[in-house]
Amino acid sequence: MKNTIQLYHDYIRKRGSGLDIFQKITEQFQIKSGLYPGSFVHITPSLVIPEMYYNDLDKNANRFFEVLSEPLEYVNQNKQYTEDAQIAYEAADFTSVLKAKINYYDLLISLYSSFISQHCKAYLKTNGVLLVNDSHGDATLAFYDRDYAFIGVVEVLQNGAKIKTEELDQYFKFKRERPVDIDKIRLQMKVPKYQNQSEYYLFRKIK
Template sequence: MTPRPKAAWSRYRNSIGDRSGMFGALARAWAPERALYPGSYVDLSPSTVIPAVTYVDTDRRAEAFFGDVDLVRAELHGRTVPGAGTEVEFLAADYTTALAVPDQGFDLLISLYAGPVWENCRRYLKPGGLLIANASHGDASLAALDPTLRLEAAVTHRGETYLLDTDRLDRYLVPKNPDGNRPELIRAAGRGVGYTRPAFAYVFAYAPAGNPGAAPPTGG
């Protein structure tokens, strides 16, 4: 029997598209140095523009991919900007349990199609850091209701071209059904609420009590 090919980012891109452009736009605006990506599977795109990324997943295929250092290096070859991809770490772990990473150790937390990342991993984000989340599993919808988070940009895209919309942000995160826009209902449903003007993802700045200021965007 021919063995199944090892999971790889190059093949995964064929199904989800290349998100490098999204992280490139984010990096040009805020220049994060360290990112945490729970539920990453083998999506290596953040490492094309961010120096240090810690990926987290329970999938054994992801563990095998990131464990093959030569394969990861080959997948990033020719696709990184200067200084990016210098630290690629992987944790075979469930992000809903305590992770072996420092509290407030990251300036970017990534939540894409992975469930309640924000509520389980907020402790790892520095005050003034960024959360990028989509509404698929409800994370962006929960983030929108969190008073410690401030919407900084909406991510729109056409194909693999991503843009950060920082104008008139009050147009975004407006629920079609306000009655359903409650945390307990979002958690129970496991999906985001419908918005009158949806976006692919949303970028929030984290400003917990006692740390009210977060750096404003520098581009977009």
């Protein structure tokens, strides 16, 4: 297997690190802890969030986190906060019960990995923030879930990320008004084609 941190660098070369997104969210919402189900080896959030709980079931991800001191050393050398970094990893299916703390994390991250807003809601604290994209329809599920309030989108610009909290009523709308088939999304993980889409959506857990 490749050197642990090399695997992370190779991965973010392809997907982008998203550091500016996590920086912006952390700043704006004073995030100190986060849960990242379906993280693969994407440890970028740890560079700005002191306490992170990662989860995946992929064998390369399991190996990456096997010797936790390796990702931890990298994070401690590159982090942007003063306290020591805390990293935990659980090799498990996030549709089953995780060992993560209940009603605890400031941020829940759902990127490209199905319905984390639903399966992992219990671990996010009330008033905590969900960062989610709609690659599998998870942002749409959060939008129609009364436990979440839609509070913003993240725009990625050349000079960094920006959180937009106004004019949100343009999102999750079709050109011609029609209802969304939530059951179809759950079944097919296929995203409806909205008139205006964002790459990243933000919700607050309100219940």
